[in-house]
Amino acid sequence: MDNPEPRGPHLEWTVVASDIGPLLLAATPQGLVRVEFHAGPERADGMIGALVSRLGADAWRPAPGDEVLLAEPVRQLAAYFAGDLRRFELPLDWRLSSGFNREALLELDRSVPYGAVVGYGELAARAGRPGAAQAVGHAMGSNPLPLVVACHRVVENDGGIGGFGGGVETKRFLLALEGVLPQPLF
Incomplete structure (x- = not known):
């Protein structure tokens, strides 16, 4: 689901390496909307497909380092695993929970x-x-x-x-x- 940056409502996503394995991160303009463990390629594609369907948004996977909505979540997760962050300070999109x-x-x-x-x-x-x-x-x-x-x-x-x-x-x-x-x- 790699594609050019969408023009309408969108979901930016990436997979990052971590001390506990690959993590899928997805964000909307409202904030971080999903974190998924064990995000191998098939699992990531399935999760993004489900999110696109549920949120009615186009998916965009920027090149590593070109993240817009996910730049800060990626930075904060790296700091957490390095032992340098004790509280995440991120906007969160709570639409997947009620x-x-x-x-x-x-x-x-x-x-x-x-x-x-x-x-x-x-x-x-x-x-x-x-x-x-x-x-x-x-x-x-x-x-x-x-x-x-x-x-x-x-x-x-x-x-x-x-x-x-x-x-x-x-x-x-x-x-x-x-x-x-x-x-x-x-």
Whole structure:
């Protein structure tokens, strides 16, 4: 789906290398709209096709270094993995999330900083729905902006690590990067 810059509503996208594998980043003029793990070529093409359909926008993949909407997200992700960024400061396009899912993700972003974790039940209470731990788990699983809206910081109420869309080893890596878990042995 590489093509010239579109003239109408558009979706700029790229795939960047990271310490956890290739990440697909997509943005609209409103802000970052999607981060996707394990973004090999087939997965990236499928994700972009779905986003184009859902958002009604033309896709544009600029040459590396020519990003317009994604220049700052790419820079901030590199700084995060280098250990130099503790909070993403990016405009976000929330159109891929709604209802309680969005409320839980916004609460996570507001109240759980770098280097901290929260249980599913505690986050449910903070989001105004005590007892909705399972709904919080669903919200985290549907997060269109992982890493930036750090759902890897949500853990089991009993201290277990819990699940993660990028895989449990990726979650462990991210929590170790933030100093929550000991660095894994390699």
